[in-house]
Amino acid sequence: MEKENLSVVLHSQGDLRLEQRPIPEPGPNEVLLQMHSVGICGSDVHYWQNGRIGDFVVKKPMVLGHEAAGRVVKVGSAVKNLKEGDRVAVEPGVPREMDEFFKSGNYNLSPTIFFCATPPDDGNLCRFYKHSANFCYKLPDNVTYEEGALIEPLSVGIHACRRAGVTLGSSVLICGAGPIGLVCLLVAKAMGSSQVVITDLSADRLVMAKELGADFPLTVKREDGPEELAKRVQGLLGAQPHITIECTGVESSVQTAIYATRPGGVVVLVGMGAAMTTVPLLNAAIREVDIRGVFRYCNTWPMAIAMLASKKVNVAPLVTHRFPLEQAVQAFETTRQGQGIKVMLKCDKTDQNP
Numbered sequence: 001m002e003k004e005n006l007s008v009v010l011h012s013q014g015d016l017r018l019e020q021r022p023i024p025e026p027g028p029n030e031v032l033l034q035m036h037s038v039g040i041c042g043s044d045v046h047y048w049q050n051g052r053i054g055d056f057v058v059k060k061p062m063v064l065g066h067e068a069a070g071r072v073v074k075v076g077s078a079v080k081n082l083k084e085g086d087r088v089a090v091e092p093g094v095p096r097e098m099d100e101f102f103k104s105g106n107y108n109l110s111p112t113i114f115f116c117a118t119p120p121d122d123g124n125l126c127r128f129y130k131h132s133a134n135f136c137y138k139l140p141d142n143v144t145y146e147e148g149a150l151i152e153p154l155s156v157g158i159h160a161c162r163r164a165g166v167t168l169g170s171s172v173l174i175c176g177a178g179p180i181g182l183v184c185l186l187v188a189k190a191m192g193s194s195q196v197v198i199t200d201l202s203a204d205r206l207v208m209a210k211e212l213g214a215d216f217p218l219t220v221k222r223e224d225g226p227e228e229l230a231k232r233v234q235g236l237l238g239a240q241p242h243i244t245i246e247c248t249g250v251e252s253s254v255q256t257a258i259y260a261t262r263p264g265g266v267v268v269l270v271g272m273g274a275a276m277t278t279v280p281l282l283n284a285a286i287r288e289v290d291i292r293g294v295f296r297y298c299n300t301w302p303m304a305i306a307m308l309a310s311k312k313v314n315v316a317p318l319v320t321h322r323f324p325l326e327q328a329v330q331a332f333e334t335t336r337q338g339q340g341i342k343v344m345l346k347c348d349k350t351d352q353n354p
Helices: 040-049 145-149 151-166 180-191 204-212 227-237 251-260 281-286 301-309 325-336
Strands: 006-012 015-020 028-041 068-073 087-090 127-130 136-138 171-175 197-199 216-219 245-246 266-269 290-293 319-324 342-346
Touching: 006 325, 015 325, 028 087, 028 145, 028 227, 040 325, 068 127, 068 145, 068 151, 068 319, 087 145, 087 151, 087 301, 136 301, 145 151, 151 180, 151 245, 151 266, 151 290, 151 301, 171 180, 171 251, 180 197, 180 204, 197 204, 197 227, 204 216, 227 251, 245 251, 251 266, 251 281, 319 325, 325 342
Parallel strands: 171 197, 171 245, 197 216, 245 266, 266 290, 319 342
Antiparallel strands: 006 015, 028 068, 028 127, 028 342, 068 087, 087 136
16 A cells, blocks of 8 residues: 555645645544545635635645545445445445434534544545545445445435425526536436526536526626526526526526525525525515525435446536646636636545546
């Protein structure tokens, strides 16, 4: 086994470094992984640029990365479900205690959860990383490492569509065609949505959305009024959508989401914007439009793996850029500039394949 553990470490706002760290020793219920493919998320870039997201503040050096897949190279003494050589996808959120949220199956809401690359917890943008074996999921032979890494963003789409109640025949509006908007599109279609409208400022992103199955890509401009946009959405569908999945966090887009959704429908808020956001709450209330929040995901990896293995969902086109781990700073810069969709870092020197 290699002896070096090159890691991508954020020291403070704007200070991103590549440095060697010791190779960790797995505990009894953990496995040591040789990381293979790790995607860069908007949150990784946000921590780098701003040093914080809300109340999560970078106070000490932190390894970035949480969209990951790798190979088991060492197994803890109590681990039964995995063995050396297994290819796995990593679920980055691991509950630390068996609290009410854990017991009810909503472990993502546990206040003490461990989560990769959320301060103060280290992520997995490195050569070697240890993780709870219960939160490493074996990949079938026909699912690549990169697809395994993309299960993390795909899981956001699954959780959002579950919270929204997407089902056979649902009409859906998705605000934002970035990586999360696109996975919501893929999942909504797989869950039976009959028609999907997807909006974005970027025509390029909407081209990708169309290729991934969107029925109506809708280019919006910053100056468009929310009520006017809501009418355009209704015009495209012939009726208001049952469900709106808001993936931007932008105030005007949240307003559009509420105005656009049909009475008795559901708005799901996935995008994270300002702490205080002005929305037409009375409009939602008198039309019984439910507004639901989303925080990450829970119990999504088995479904995601089944969707990928059965080829019901194809996430491969989302990866537009690849960099070896040694070029991490360049990869982060590419993501920051909004180039492409998903930037993937290749952490195994001996295997740079998808």
